[in-house]
Every structure is written in C-alpha cells, then in structure tokens.
Amino acid sequence: MGNLSIVDQGLIFSLVAMAVYLTSRVIKKDDLTVEGSFGLGGAITAVMVEHMLAPWLSLVASLAVGALAGVCTGLSYTRLKMNHLMAGLVTTTACFSVSLVIASANKAVAEHNTIFGRITFLPINITEVTVLAVISLLMLLLVRKIIASEIGLMLRATGENPGILLHFGQSSSRFYVLGFTMANALTALAGSLFVQWSGFFSITGNIGTLVTGLASLMVAELLSKSIGLSIVIAAILYQSIFAATLMLGLDPVWNNLVKALIMVFLVGLSSVATKTGAGARHA
Amino acid sequence: MKKTPIILSLSVAFALALTYVYLNGQKPAAKSLAIVTTLSHPALDHVRQGIKTALANGTLKDVALIDFNAEGNAQQANLIARKISKDQHILGIFAIGTLAAQAMAKVEKTRPIVIAAVSDPKVIIADTKADNICGLSDSIDANYQIDTVMKLLPHIKRLALLYSTNEANSISVIKQLSGAAAQRNLSVSMVGIHEPQQIMAASLDACQKNDAILIPLDNQLVASMPAVIKATRSLFCAVITTNESPIHQGASLAFGVDYQKSGQTAGRIMEEIVAGHTTTRESGFIDPSSVDIFVNDAVVKEKGLDVDMNAAPNIVHVQGGAR
Numbered sequence: 001m002g003n004l005s006i007v008d009q010g011l012i013f014s015l016v017a018m019a020v021y022l023t024s025r026v027i028k029k030d031d032l033t034v035e036g037s038f039g040l041g042g043a044i045t046a047v048m049v050e051h052m053l054a055p056w057l058s059l060v061a062s063l064a065v066g067a068l069a070g071v072c073t074g075l076s077y078t079r080l081k082m083n084h085l086m087a088g089l090v091t092t093t094a095c096f097s098v099s100l101v102i103a104s105a106n107k108a109v110a111e112h113n114t115i116f117g118r119i120t121f122l123p124i125n126i127t128e129v130t131v132l133a134v135i136s137l138l139m140l141l142l143v144r145k146i147i148a149s150e151i152g153l154m155l156r157a158t159g160e161n162p163g164i165l166l167h168f169g170q171s172s173s174r175f176y177v178l179g180f181t182m183a184n185a186l187t188a189l190a191g192s193l194f195v196q197w198s199g200f201f202s203i204t205g206n207i208g209t210l211v212t213g214l215a216s217l218m219v220a221e222l223l224s225k226s227i228g229l230s231i232v233i234a235a236i237l238y239q240s241i242f243a244a245t246l247m248l249g250l251d252p253v254w255n256n257l258v259k260a261l262i263m264v265f266l267v268g269l270s271s272v273a274t275k276t277g278a279g280a281r282h283a
Numbered sequence: 284m285k286k287t288p289i290i291l292s293l294s295v296a297f298a299l300a301l302t303y304v305y306l307n308g309q310k311p312a313a314k315s316l317a318i319v320t321t322l323s324h325p326a327l328d329h330v331r332q333g334i335k336t337a338l339a340n341g342t343l344k345d346v347a348l349i350d351f352n353a354e355g356n357a358q359q360a361n362l363i364a365r366k367i368s369k370d371q372h373i374l375g376i377f378a379i380g381t382l383a384a385q386a387m388a389k390v391e392k393t394r395p396i397v398i399a400a401v402s403d404p405k406v407i408i409a410d411t412k413a414d415n416i417c418g419l420s421d422s423i424d425a426n427y428q429i430d431t432v433m434k435l436l437p438h439i440k441r442l443a444l445l446y447s448t449n450e451a452n453s454i455s456v457i458k459q460l461s462g463a464a465a466q467r468n469l470s471v472s473m474v475g476i477h478e479p480q481q482i483m484a485a486s487l488d489a490c491q492k493n494d495a496i497l498i499p500l501d502n503q504l505v506a507s508m509p510a511v512i513k514a515t516r517s518l519f520c521a522v523i524t525t526n527e528s529p530i531h532q533g534a535s536l537a538f539g540v541d542y543q544k545s546g547q548t549a550g551r552i553m554e555e556i557v558a559g560h561t562t563t564r565e566s567g568f569i570d571p572s573s574v575d576i577f578v579n580d581a582v583v584k585e586k587g588l589d590v591d592m593n594a595a596p597n598i599v600h601v602q603g604g605a606r
Contacts, residue, residue, distance in 0.1 A: 199389030202357055
C-alpha cells in the first residue's frame with residue numbers, strides 16, 4: 001500500500017476548510033479563532049486519550065470545546081461589538097492558555113488507544129484513511145444539509161444582508177454566533193483527529209492551520225463554486241503540494257518558495273481553463 | 284458552466300503528478316541516513332552540522348544524507364516522518380528538536396532514531412514501548428545553573444526567568460529553576476512571553492525590576508536574542524542565557540552546551556549502531572558531557588556588572604556584542 005499520509009492529512013484539514021467556508025463565505029466574517037480551536041480540540045483529546053477514556057468520546061468533547069470557543073468569538077462580536085477579527089484573536093489567545101493548562105506544551109499519545117485502533121481486521125493505514133474519510137464525508141453531508149435548510153438560509157442571509165433577517169423576525173446576532181460555533185466545532189474536531197492520527201500533541205502544532213484551511217478552500221473554489229466533494233479533493237491537493245515540495249530534493253530552505261510557485265501554477269491553470277471554457281462556449 | 288470539469292480533471296491530474304513525485308521523486312541512494320530538523324535555528328543548525336562532520340570523517344562517509352526540515356510545522360513533520368518510514372533504503376534517522384523527534388517516534392518503530400537537542404526525552408518516549416530511540420539531551424541541571432549564577436554574581440538578590448509559554452522545554456526548565464532558586468532564597472519572578480512582539484517590552488520590564496534575567500533553552504527567545512539585548516543594553520542587569528550563541532551577540536553571561544559536539548556525538552552513536560557495536564537501548568539518553576561558562580568581558584564592563592571571574596574554573600572569555 002502506498003503512502004496515504006497525504007490523503008489522511010487532507011481529510012483532516014478538509015474539516016478546517018469547511019470551517020473557513022462557513023465563516024468566510026457563508027456568514028462572511030473571517031475568523032481567526034481557527035488556530036486556537038484546533039489546538040484546543042487537540043489538547044482535550046490528548047488528555048482524554050492519555051487517561052484511557054473512550055477515544056470516540058474525545059471527538060464529542062473536542063466538538064463541544066470548539067463550539068464553546070466559537071460562542072466566545074460570536075458573543076464578543078455581537079454583544080461586545082468587538083471587531084470580528086479582534087474577537088477571533090482574543091479567543092485564540094485565550095485558547096492558547098487553556099490548551100497549555102489542559103495538556104501542557106507536549107504530550108505523546110502514540111501508544112494509547114485511539115479511534116484508529118478499533119478496526120482490528122484492517123491494516124492501520126487503511127483503518128486511518130477509512131475512518132477519516134467517513135468522518136470527513138459525514139461532516140460534509142451535515143454542513144451541506146444545514147446550508148440547504150432554513151437555518152442555512154438564515155446563515156446565508158446573515159452573510160449577504162443581515163438587515164433582511166428583521167423581516168423574518170430574526171436577529172442576525174444569533175446566526176453570527178451559530179456560524180462561529182459550527183465552524184470552530186469542526187475545527188476542534190480536526191484538531192482532535194490530528195492528535196490521534198499523528199500520535200502527539202504539541203502546543204505549536206496548530207501553526208499554519210488557518211493558512212491550510214484557507215488555501216484548501218481557495219483551491220476548492222477553483223474546482224467548484226458550491227461546497228461539495230471539491231473541498232475534500234482540494235484539501236488533499238493542497239497536502240500533496242506540501243508533500244511534493246519535500247521530495248524535489250532541494251535545500252529545505254526553498255520549500256516555501258516552491259509551495260508558493262505551485263500555488264501560482266494552480267491559479268494559472270484555473271485561469272487558462274476558464275478562458276478555454278469561455279472560448280468553447282463562444283465557438 | 285464548462286469550467287468545472289476542465290479544472291477538476293486538470294487538478295486531479297496535477298495531484299496525481301505531485302503524488303508521483305512525492306513517492307518517486309527523490310530516489311535515494313542504496314544506503315542513506317535521514318536528518319529531520321524541527322526548524323532552522325542556530326543551535327539546531329549546529330547539531331546538524333556536527334552530525335554531517337562526524338559522518339564525513341567516519342565509517343559512514345559513503346552513506347548518502349537526506350536532509351529534511353519541518354519548518355516548525357506539525358503537518359510537515361508528519362509528512363516527512365511517514366515518507367521516511369516508507370523508505371527502506373534509509374538505515375537510520377537523526378531527529379533534531381522535539382517536534383521532529385515526536386513525529387518520527389510515532390511512525391518508526393524498528394530503525395534507529397538518534398535524537399539531539401531535545402531537553403526532555405521523556406516527552407518523546409513517554410508511554411511508548413519504543414526501544415529504537417536514543418540520543419542526547421541538551422538540558423543543564425537547574426541546581427547547577429542557579430548555583431553558578433549566584434557564584435558569578437555574588438550580590439544578586441532578584442532573578443527574572445524569561446521564557447516562552449508555548450515551549451514545553453522552557454516551561455519544565457523554568458519550574459525546575461524556580462524550585463532551585465527558592466531553595467537558595469533567591470527571589471525569582473517568572474516572565475512568560477506569548478508572542479515575539481512582547482519580547483522587547485517584557486525584557487525591559489524584567490531587567491528594570493531584577494538584578495539579572497536568565498533565559499533557558501527556548502527556541503523563540505534564542506532566535507530573538509538581539510531584541511532582548513537591545514532592550515536591556517543600557518540597564519544595570521545581567522542577561523544570562525543557557526545557550527552559547529547569544530554571548531557573541533551581546534549577552535552578559537552564558538552556559539554553553541556545544542551543539543556541534545552534540546551533533547558529532549549523535550553521528551558517532553549512529554555509526555556504532557549501524558555497525559552493530561551497540562544498540563539504541565544500550566546507548567540510552569545522554570546529558571551534556573560538559574558545560575562551558577562564557578563571560579562577555581566587553582558587555583560586563585559596559586554594564587558595570589560585578590562578576591566574580593574566579594567563580595568557576597571553566598570560564599571562557601569572549602568579546603563582542605558591546606556597543
């Protein structure tokens with residue numbers, strides 16, 4: 001079996017991309033809480049796994065703490081009238097301390113029972129990719145279902161024109177809070193999966209989460225305008241960019257430049273494809 | 284819209300190409316060793332250089348070295364570790380720094396992993412049954428540090444401990460240092476820094492309120508030493524680091540673990556393991572064999588510090604970094 005770590009990490013970070021979609025594209029408030037809630041989900045998971053609690057329970061706990069972080073950001077924005085970026089920053093900063101208190105800065109959980117240890121008749125790498133794919137697709141279906149529901153309509157209206165909610169007798173504040181809550185619950189779930197999959201929690205392990213989520217979402221938008229499988233494919237694609245730069249045999253100091261160039265190349269591909277599509281329609 | 288299928292197929296083709304490169308792009312030599320560094324940083328770079336020097340002059344000089352850098356990113360560290368674990372040409376792995384060591388320890392259970400520049404190896408092997416990990420710690424005993432500071436600065440009354448709240452190594456060392464200072468009735472204030480932007484203000488404040496500030500092995504602060512030195516330059520307060528490199532930038536005193544030497548030792552341990560002369564279990568974890576004490580004479584004079592130059596036999600005098 002080939003190396004599935006690219007797919008695994010892509011599936012995990014597809015949840016972050018969905019979270020960024022909810023805040024940046026649905027309620028249209030960029031959220032910087034992402035890095036904090038990712039770490040928080042990881043921290044609570046590391047401690048629960050270490051104390052032999054049911055690993056599936058840690059997923060629920062991470063959803064809960066992530067949601068709580070989202071509520072904090074949402075209330076800071078709606079009730080305290082804080083700028084949404086500032087609200088996210090404040091919550092992320094607080095999450096950092098909370099994570100440190102919960103799990104300290106490093107914790108090894110590799111030898112403990114995780115959600116990937118349950119399916120004993122499958123090789124571990126197949127178990128990992130299967131479990132992650134099921135969770136990612138379930139979350140995608142859930143997000144799609146919510147977006148298509150009446151609540152989703154209100155969420156989208158909140159992003160497009162919050163004033164219009166008054167005509168429905170609704171307050172936009174509730175839906176801003178709901179949007180932040182859902183997004184951060186998803187992100188914390190990703191943090192939980194990341195810790196269980198990688199076998200360790202590091203307080204700096206959340207570095208780059210927001211960038212990965214945002215970049216994956218942007219790649220997904222090159223593929224399709226609506227949220228769907230494209231977001232999962234894009235997250236895997238972004239991880240493959242990550243991985244391929246490592247393997248080009250260049251001095252490691254060039255890695256980030258190569259990553260940037262590959263991203264430029266992808267955007268260029270999109271531009272060419274758009275022109276080709278337009279040309280085909282005119283012909 | 285005709286755009287989606289075209290972009291989708293181009294992207295999938297691109298992803299497949301990238302994956303192909305990932306899996307096959309860097310054909311290793313028949314025998315190779317991998318070096319995984321947590322991030323670029325003076326101390327970690329010295330370790331890497333030391334490893335390369337030892338290998339170039341030893342029995343493994345014909346073995347190819349594959350260099351990886353996680354750039355402080357856990358996602359990247361995981362991808363590197365899993366790539367290495369699939370590559371059967373690699374005889375052994377050097378993991379420099381905690382993040383690299385953690386990522387490698389999770390996926391590689393048989394081939395030798397020699398770690399270096401990890402202050403607390405228990406963080407890596409805690410709860411694991413792995414016996415394929417050995418290496419070098421870079422932590423200096425807290426009692427030794429406080430004793431030495433009190434000997435070098437006989438009139439010291441108040442000591443600030445400056446550290447990053449996000450570095451596990453720093454936090455555990457700070458707790459030990461604080462305990463050691465309390466036992467010696469030395470007043471201690473702990474100054475935690477969350478973000479690099481806080482470093483100058485925190486250093487200035489700590490220096491104004493204390494006779495000296497001690498900075499433990501802390502990647503963020505070591506990388507930001509010029510800011511600490513700049514903020515505290517005009518104050519009558521010793522800046523002490525537990526890393527050699529800042530002494531050349533203008534720190535007053537320093538404890539020096541020789542990271543080049545650590546790297547060379549790690550290289551020799553790997554040689555012994557690969558040759559079958561020893562095992563990782565037998566090698567175990569080694570504390571720094573010797574600690575040099577560095578005094579920057581120019582800075583001490585400029586600040587007017589009262590340093591007892593006869594306090595320890597292993598004082599190395601350096602110049603430089605003063606205004």
